[in-house]
Amino acid sequence: MKTAIVTSKSSLNHNTGSGHPESISRVTSIIQKLKKNKKLIWKTPTDYDKDIIKKTHSSSYIDNVENAFPKEGLVFLDGDTVVSPGSKDATFDAVGSIITAIDGIENKEYDAAHCVTRPPGHHAEKSKAMGFCVINNIGVAANYLISKYKYKRVAVIDWDCHFGNGSYDILKSNENVFFSSLHQYPYYPGGGTENQKGDHNNALNIPLPAGTSSREYFDAYEHMLKRLKDFKPEFILMSAGFDAHKDDPLCQLNLESKDYYEITRRALKTTKEFCNGKVVSILEGGYDLNALAESANEHVNALLEFN
Numbered sequence: 001m002k003t004a005i006v007t008s009k010s011s012l013n014h015n016t017g018s019g020h021p022e023s024i025s026r027v028t029s030i031i032q033k034l035k036k037n038k039k040l041i042w043k044t045p046t047d048y049d050k051d052i053i054k055k056t057h058s059s060s061y062i063d064n065v066e067n068a069f070p071k072e073g074l075v076f077l078d079g080d081t082v083v084s085p086g087s088k089d090a091t092f093d094a095v096g097s098i099i100t101a102i103d104g105i106e107n108k109e110y111d112a113a114h115c116v117t118r119p120p121g122h123h124a125e126k127s128k129a130m131g132f133c134v135i136n137n138i139g140v141a142a143n144y145l146i147s148k149y150k151y152k153r154v155a156v157i158d159w160d161c162h163f164g165n166g167s168y169d170i171l172k173s174n175e176n177v178f179f180s181s182l183h184q185y186p187y188y189p190g191g192g193t194e195n196q197k198g199d200h201n202n203a204l205n206i207p208l209p210a211g212t213s214s215r216e217y218f219d220a221y222e223h224m225l226k227r228l229k230d231f232k233p234e235f236i237l238m239s240a241g242f243d244a245h246k247d248d249p250l251c252q253l254n255l256e257s258k259d260y261y262e263i264t265r266r267a268l269k270t271t272k273e274f275c276n277g278k279v280v281s282i283l284e285g286g287y288d289l290n291a292l293a294e295s296a297n298e299h300v301n302a303l304l305e306f307n
Contacts, residue, residue, distance in 0.1 A: 001111035004041040008093040013086025021287045022132040033293040045096030055143040061127040077129040101280040112303040115282040122164035139170035155233035160241020160284040161251035163192030172198040178231040180204040210252035236279040242286030242295035257294035264302035
């Protein structure tokens, strides 16, 4: 498939301070790897109406976030979530990237897209920043697909090592969305149990124990794929965290880099008859730079090679 990479230089200006795992080098390591692939289409985010975000977050939260970005130094939105003067453009360009990615697919410029942006988003709840995340990019994207393009069935797949609590909080009451998260449990941020099924039985959480192997992971993944096929999605959004990798310092799952090719390929194959590869993914976690770059490259190769 024709595949775009959407990224912005503003991601490099989101300074989280010395030693913070969610660092600028995460984006640069991925881009350096992907630049070797001449088949990719490169895009930058375009302007958009920020009122789009208010379909996902409360107006008071957006106002608080807007006012939180400092003119100098660092500000903590919670114990883990740090912003700097350059974080404002990075945060809103991350949203712009996923919107640009969707528009490009709808305008038939390309078939799929991966957004290499930061800060990540899947921990940000309706009215709360947490876990390195400020705006829930995936939540905004799901609401945008439904409101702008009138999709009735949008699937959100979250394979970050950590439960996508923010995405669940935002999407659990939306009957047009199927949400699924595969994650280490018990682990940060808590929650993500099998009993959290959404208000319309529209969520599937799959908690996995520390030490889960690739084989065990894919056994669990098949349960998600079955639910995904039953849902018949018209469009797929992926919270592309790569921290379930065996080398990641913040997680204790044991995936290999090549497993991210298979994670992507199986989801596309399962849903081909419904959405024919319409997929946008956005970077979430992943903190070992070599593993992160390799895994993102495997994910993008699966997008490129799908037919």
